[in-house]
Amino acid sequence: MTGTSANERFEKAFDALEQAVDGRRIPGGVLGYADLEGKRLTRAVGSAAIVPQVRPMTTEMWFDLASLSKVLFTTSRILALACEGFIDLDAPLTTVIPDFRQYDPNCWERKVTFRQCLGHSTHFPAVEPIYTYGDDPARLRAFVLQREWARVETPVYSDINFILLGIALERLAGKPIRDLDPGAGFAFSGDPAETAATEHCAWRGHVMCGEVHDENCYALQGSGHAGLFGTVDAVLDHAENLLQRDIEGDPSVELMRTPLSDRRTHGWERPYENWHGGAHCSAETIGHTGFTGTSLYVDFERGYTWTLLTNRVHPSRHFESGIMTLRRLVSDRINGAKE
Structure with missing residues (x-):
């Protein structure tokens, strides 16, 4: 410079x-x-x-x-919770979202960790038109959690990673994101x-x-x-x-x-x-x-x-x-x- x-x-x-x-x-x-x-x-x-x-x-x-929003809101809160001992970044999301892909206990999605989501090193697709599957937000969350995700071989920057982290924040807080600070x-x-x-x-x-x-x-x-x-x-x-x-x-x-x-x-x-x-x-x-x-x-x-x-x-x-x-x-x- x-x-x-x-x-x-x-x-x-x-x-x-x-x-x-x-x-x-x-x-x-x-x-x-x-x-x-x-x-x-x-x-x-x-x-x-x-x-x-x-x-x-x-x-x-x-x-x-x-x-x-991924960095100003979600990342800041996930890392604060990790530093305070409420979550383990190397633990799977299922430690907070136990019903994630609950009908296939051996699936790859249940092994995904918080740190992998933060670093976009998972195998989720970049994006999915979730909004086309219905209008009820609770059911759409269930869709995100229960669908069998197409596995992308080479990790990509993915909205799905942070949608899941957002659901984790909701579970830990006991209320939807828009009710959080x-x-x-x-x-x-x-x-x-x-x-x-x-x-x-x-x-x-x-x-x-x-x-x-x-x-x-x-x-x-x-x-x-x-x-x-x-x-x-x-x-x-x-x-x-x-x-x-x-x-x-x-x-x-x-x-x-x-x-x-x-x-x-x-x-x-x-x-x-x-x-x-x-x-x-x-x-x-x-x-x-x-x-x-x-x-x-x-x-x-x-x-x-x-x-x-x-x-x-x-x-x-x-x-x-x-x-x-x-x-x-x-x-x-x-x-x-x-x-």
Whole structure:
């Protein structure tokens, strides 16, 4: 990283976001940066919605954080429970969900552990249209737990891993996810007037705004793989808290930093070739993305964090928004890459 100031690096990164909006690749977005020296920078550009009415983007806008929920909500809670001794990460999920695939006691699914789910080293498929199997959330949970899952030979990033972790959290708490505390500054829905719109859903028949975009999370009425809403400041607050807790030696943050494979830690990703976090992160960076156009990175070596929140699926996912290229460019500029 060059000697340029945080302000200069932020300006260059924001230019990349602004150009994506000006080029009509995405409707709008918010960029945020914070560090352990107390600096915080946020800026918005473009529109929070373009249909049915145009609304301007602001730094106070709420976002459907999509799969950032996996790290901001589910991973944090699973690791806290592990550190407090309530679960063993190397024990199978059946220690908390004993009825998981109960009709086939020798099946591979019953051997899957919490740590394997966190590291996406299971053999579940990437995704399944669970919402197409019914409308009752309790029955859909039973479907998830009792179906014979197609075994994917090479492990992939899978929503099923975190749907199961979410069910485990529900079992331990004795209540559904949406009755749990979403965390400081977060919620499981948003005020439509203050939330960036996502997609026009053909199934639900309208533009999603303030209700979860992910179809499976919507049908389950809460899940461990998606469903969290928050603002740029809420996301930065959470990431700053991780930086501070790491200095204090928090064991759950240590697990978030501990590699489980060449690409993954407990819940998070780590830098690899062609990573969405760019080519100039330190090796001590963790990050994650969300399908709606969100991303978050925490660099423990350099003591700062940045987040890019966009509504790139609005009004449709079926358009090449260039979000992966944008994430890399923004991250490289935040990290002072020479151009």
